Every structure is written in structure tokens, then in C-alpha cells.
Amino acid sequence: MSSRGKGNASKAAAAPGVQLDTATKLSFYRQMVLIRRFEELARIAYQQGKIAGFLHLYIGEEAIAVGAIAALRPEDHLLTHYRDHGHAIARGMDPRTLMAELFGKVTGCSRGRGGSMHFASREHNYWGGHAIVGGHLPMAVGLAFAAKYLGEPRVAMVIFGDAATDIGEFYEALNMAALWKTPTVFLCENNLYGMGVAIEKASAVTEVYKKACMANIPAERIDGMDVLTVYEAALRAVEWARAGNGPYFLEAVCYRFQGHSVADPELYRTKEEVEKWKQRDPIQRFRQHLIEVERIPEAQLDAIHEDVEREMEEVMRFAEESPDPPLEELYDFTYANPIGAWRGDERFLQEWESA
Ligand SMILES: Cc1ncc(C[n+]2csc(CCOP(=O)(O)OP(=O)(O)O)c2C)c(N)n1
Ligand SMILES: [Mg+2]
Numbered sequence: 001m002s003s004r005g006k007g008n009a010s011k012a013a014a015a016p017g018v019q020l021d022t023a024t025k026l027s028f029y030r031q032m033v034l035i036r037r038f039e040e041l042a043r044i045a046y047q048q049g050k051i052a053g054f055l056h057l058y059i060g061e062e063a064i065a066v067g068a069i070a071a072l073r074p075e076d077h078l079l080t081h082y083r084d085h086g087h088a089i090a091r092g093m094d095p096r097t098l099m100a101e102l103f104g105k106v107t108g109c110s111r112g113r114g115g116s117m118h119f120a121s122r123e124h125n126y127w128g129g130h131a132i133v134g135g136h137l138p139m140a141v142g143l144a145f146a147a148k149y150l151g152e153p154r155v156a157m158v159i160f161g162d163a164a165t166d167i168g169e170f171y172e173a174l175n176m177a178a179l180w181k182t183p184t185v186f187l188c189e190n191n192l193y194g195m196g197v198a199i200e201k202a203s204a205v206t207e208v209y210k211k212a213c214m215a216n217i218p219a220e221r222i223d224g225m226d227v228l229t230v231y232e233a234a235l236r237a238v239e240w241a242r243a244g245n246g247p248y249f250l251e252a253v254c255y256r257f258q259g260h261s262v263a264d265p266e267l268y269r270t271k272e273e274v275e276k277w278k279q280r281d282p283i284q285r286f287r288q289h290l291i292e293v294e295r296i297p298e299a300q301l302d303a304i305h306e307d308v309e310r311e312m313e314e315v316m317r318f319a320e321e322s323p324d325p326p327l328e329e330l331y332d333f334t335y336a337n338p339i340g341a342w343r344g345d346e347r348f349l350q351e352w353e354s355a
Helices: 022-047 062-069 085-090 095-102 137-149 162-166 168-179 208-215 227-245 271-278 282-292 298-321 346-354
Strands: 077-081 126-130 156-161 184-190 219-223 248-253
Touching: 022 062, 022 085, 022 095, 022 227, 022 282, 022 298, 062 085, 062 156, 062 184, 062 227, 062 248, 062 282, 077 137, 085 095, 085 126, 095 298, 126 137, 137 156, 137 168, 137 184, 156 162, 162 168, 162 184, 162 208, 168 184, 168 208, 184 208, 184 227, 208 219, 208 248, 219 227, 227 248, 227 282, 282 298
Parallel strands: 077 126, 077 156, 156 184, 184 248, 219 248
Antiparallel strands: none
């Protein structure tokens, strides 16, 4: 695929043909396998009733999180939508705190209060996990603007689905980013569906990267099932933004192998279509690359799977054994200061009890 948006993309830097060392490629492989296994085990735990709320799985889209986030520096900002498990793992968050978050445990990255859709970590400049489709795009432009205003060489990458590109905030965000030349990397995961609606039924323009031309933002459409393609494109986009050229837009075409959420009966697409896309499984494809191009022995790759399996045993044990949030913390973090609903606020507690 890798077709660049004509016109807009002519402003973009030429692809340098990034050379990655074998160790980095192997770490990409391990991250993808870890994301896959994390979610397979989360799905089982959900079916066992150990996870409440929604659970949107990323299975099939792992190449995007791993490739794109590898192009960021730790100080860069990252925001994403509710299909956020893979992005958090690729950003380097501890999978134990992520599974604990799914289990609603106090050791979770959001202290068990956010659940699947609200992973976040200040330490990782990972600003969530957003459930409102398209709602986080203006926030990313704001963070990018702040970086520019303060003279910090940081970029903000924002990841969203194809359906978010039909939301008003999408156009507002792109316009302001372009107008103010903020270092924002817009990354659309076009998995061809928004819940049960195929993109051609929802969007007048199905080649999503073309929508970036309304704000004159350089844009590319890339193969989101290939981790190296994603990495190279993301590096181009991030370098473009960091160099002060303004925003950049990537459309990574991909497919989710599972339903929209675990509760989805998938009546809107055929099994044949799903099977066809599974032939392009990003993990299998990259495995072939590692074997054929990098000459990695199969046994070495199998050992990575075993290593991930060991890590996941510990991840699941941690989530299972962690305590629930204590009852006395029920009102903590619910309201912001100065509204006052936090433990230890005597005045608030007196008012509360006398009410
Ligand atoms: C503003 C808003 N409208 C509707 C919804 C309900 N909703 C949740 S997910 C979703 C589909 C989003 O699809 P897409 O952006 O393509 O992401 P994907 O799930 O395919 O990764 C919708 C409509 C919502 N969360 N927010
Ligand atoms: Mg979608």
C-alpha cells in the first residue's frame, strides 16, 4: 500500500529507508506478541466475569502501536482512543498495572477507576485512553501547542479510529493544528468499521488521508499491518513535526480480528472477510520477515513466545492477587479541588455528614 497522499505529501520529507538493527526488530516482535497475549488472556478473564465494563480488543492491529510509538521519544505526548491496551504496552507501561486496571484493582494504572478505556500514565506522557470518539484530538493539539509555546522540542501523537474522522472535532483540531503549526502527529487506525458500520456507509471519503487536505496537512496512507512500514512512516511524521513544520497525518489501514467489543456478535461482516484479513496477521508477517530476511532461527522466536508466556503468568497473578480499592477511597479523585470530595477534607466531610 504505502501510497502517499498526492499534493499534500509533496511537502513531506523523502523516506530515508530506515535501517533497524536486529535487536530492535526482535523487540518489536516481542512487544507485538505481548500485546496479543495480554488481550487474549484479558478476553478470557472478561468471560470469567473478572473484568467489568467494556473491553475493546486490539488484536490484529498490533503493528500500528508498536511501529508508531517506537518513533516517539519519552518526552513526547501520546493520546489515544478507548482501544488503548496495545498503545499503553508499546509506550512501556507495566502490563501488570494494566491488567490490574482491567480487574478494577487499586494497583491499576488508574487505581482501578478507569478500566479498559482509561489507561493513563503521567510518567509516560500517556494521556489516555479516551471514550468519547474524537474528543481527544483537540487535547493533542493543545499539548502540541503548549510544547511549541514553551519552546520544548516535543511532539504530540494522537491515535484515533476511522469513525473519529466524521466527527466535528476532527476538523476543528486539524484546522487549528495547521493554522498554528503545532507539532501534532495525527494517526488514524482505519480498521474499516466504526462499531458495526462499514466505513463506506458512514463516510463520504473512505480514503481517510485525503481528509487532511482540508487543512493542507501532509498526509500518507500506509499499510497498518506491517510494523516496519508503520515505523518508517511514523518516524517521518514525528521528525517533520519536531522540526517545526507543523502537523502531519497518517492513515494506517488495518483490521480488527475481534468484534468491536467482546460483547459484539459481529453480524455486519462475513467470516470470509475476517479470514482474508487474518492471512495478513501482522505478527505472522513479521515473523516471516525475521526468518527470511534477518535469518533468525524459529527456535529463537519460539523462545520469545515462551518468555512472554512467563511474563503473562506474573501479570495475571498480580492482577488476581491485588486488592480492590478500599471503600474509604470511594470519593477520592471524583471531584477536583476545590469542590472538596476527598479524604481528609474535614470541612467537606462535616457538611456531607450534616446534609
Ligand atoms: C462522540 C461519540 N459518539 C458515539 C460514541 C459511541 N461509539 C463508541 S465506539 C464507536 C465507533 C468508533 O469507531 P472508530 O473510531 O473507527 O474506532 P474503532 O472502534 O474502529 O477502533 C462509537 C460510535 C462515542 N463513544 N462517542
Ligand atoms: Mg474503526
